[in-house]
Amino acid sequence: MKRTQRTTGFGSPAEVYAENDIDWTSFLLPKPHAMYVFTVRGSGNEDYMVCDKDLAIVDSSLLPKVGDLIIHTVDGEFVIGRYAGTEKDIVGVVSRLVRLLRSS
Numbered sequence: 488m489k490r491t492q493r494t495t496g497f498g499s500p501a502e503v504y505a506e507n508d509i510d511w512t513s514f515l516l517p518k519p520h521a522m523y524v525f526t527v528r529g530s531g532n533e534d535y536m537v538c539d540k541d542l543a544i545v546d547s548s549l550l551p552k553v554g555d556l557i558i559h560t561v562d563g564e565f566v567i568g569r570y571a572g573t574e575k576d577i578v579g580v581v582s583r584l585v586r587l588l589r590s591s
Contacts, residue, residue, distance in 0.1 A: 515583060521546060521547045522544060523578065526541075527540065527541045527542075528540075535569065537556070541587075544585065545582065549582065551577060553571060555569070555570045555581070556568070556569060557574065557579065558578040
């Protein structure tokens with residue numbers, strides 16, 4: 488007698504991740520030659536949904552569009568803000584933010 492096994496229902500949504508490790512470097516820095524990581528210091532960026540100690544991952548290969556979050560220099564200091572089309576000395580476009588919600 489031949490025995491067969493049938494699976495019914497749905498698999499776990501986590502099955503995809505069980506077989507494949509996530510490559511965080513490729514995910515966060517897909518163009519490492521053109522990307523920088525800045526640690527945000529201080530408050531005052533809440534209007535941009537950016538908090539103290541966030542990591543701003545900046546892509547210098549992207550052309551900014553109005554409304555993009557950018558890093559540019561003002562009086563020799565790095566400043567985060569929204570691109571309005573008039574900013575000078577743009578370092579790049581913030582393409583990712585990493586936020587530490589809790590430390591150990």
